[in-house]
Amino acid sequence: xxxxxxxxxxxxxxxxxxxxxxMPDLLGRFFSRTRTPDTMLSVGCGPAVxxxxxxxxxxxxxxxxxxxxxxxxxxxxxxxxxxxxxxxxFAVDSLPDLDAGGEYDLVYCxxxxxxxxxxxxxxxxxxxxxxxxxxxxxxxxxxxxxRGAMAMDxxxxxxxxxxxxxxNLRTREAVESVLGTAVEDFWxxxxxxxxxxxxxxxxxxxxxx
Ligand SMILES: C[S@@+](CC[C@H](N)C(=O)[O-])C[C@H]1O[C@@H](n2cnc3c(N)ncnc32)[C@H](O)[C@@H]1O
Numbered sequence: 001x002x003x004x005x006x007x008x009x010x011x012x013x014x015x016x017x018x019x020x021x022x023m024p025d026l027l028g029r030f031f032s033r034t035r036t037p038d039t040m041l042s043v044g045c046g047p048a049v050x051x052x053x054x055x056x057x058x059x060x061x062x063x064x065x066x067x068x069x070x071x072x073x074x075x076x077x078x079x080x081x082x083x084x085x086x087x088x089x090f091a092v093d094s095l096p097d098l099d100a101g102g103e104y105d106l107v108y109c110x111x112x113x114x115x116x117x118x119x120x121x122x123x124x125x126x127x128x129x130x131x132x133x134x135x136x137x138x139x140x141x142x143x144x145x146x147r148g149a150m151a152m153d154x155x156x157x158x159x160x161x162x163x164x165x166x167x168n169l170r171t172r173e174a175v176e177s178v179l180g181t182a183v184e185d186f187w188x189x190x191x192x193x194x195x196x197x198x199x200x201x202x203x204x205x206x207x208x209x
Contacts, residue, residue: 003115003159007072016049018111018139019197024053027108027137029190030205034135037061037105041129043095044068044112048076048088055080055088066093066100096121103131107138111201114141114160119168123178130208136179137186137205140170144199172204181206 006012016023027050031037036058042051045065055063065088067073073090080088093099095109096118107130109122116122119140130136141163149160162168176183183204187197197203 004069007069014047014049017046018201023050026190026192033189039104040106040108041104043109043126055085059087061087063088065090068094096125098125103129105131105134107136110139110203113139114145114163117162117168119170120178123175127179132208135205135207139201139203140175141168142202143169144202148200175204179206
């Protein structure tokens with residue numbers, strides 16, 4: 001099943017796929033150790049649990065979430081309006097070539113490159129939208145992601161066909177080479193627990209000079 005089809009059935013849970021309920025606080029810790037962004041772009045935002053939390057906790061931060069699914073984006077917009085969150089907007093957009101222009105203090109793309117074939121072009125798109133002094137936080141598909149996917153049930157594994165087929169796996173060094181800069185481990189930076197996310201979803205950050 002494709003993601004657009006998955007959300008079209010409207011039978012999805014409003015969860016943060018990566019790190020679940022911990023993610024808003026982990027990202028909050030990242031803000032306190034770096035900076036709270038004035039502007040945030042979340043790519044592959046999904047049900048946007050973390051993005052809603054950021055918008056609620058930081059009314060001065062403009063949060064923009066994009067995802068490939070029109071149905072999901074419609075649901076997110078409705079919920080943001082119901083919650084009266086004028087600083088939270090959504091649009092349909094897809095990697096590797098984003099329509100979204102502009103530059104953001106934080107470009108956040110977690111648990112999404114797993115589903116993108118041209119990871120390098122996607123990384124370039126994401127990095128080009130980071131403002132000077134801003135940060136990119138990104139998870140990339142790795143051999144650890146593949147090990148995790150292989151242990152999933154058949155239905156979940158089907159989403160990970162690129163990873164399972166080893167068509168889009170990257171190393172941290174390969175990510176650094178595309179970005180042209182060194183990256184740091186996001187999980188270390190926020191004192192995340194040792195597992196379960198680290199191996200399955202290596203996530204790094206880089207600051208644009
Ligand atoms: C596993 S979910 C992660 C959602 C969210 N980032 C989180 O951590 O909860 C992956 C999301 O990526 C979206 N997605 C898949 N392919 C995409 C693409 N090419 N461009 C943008 N979003 C995509 C899916 O629709 C889905 O919402």
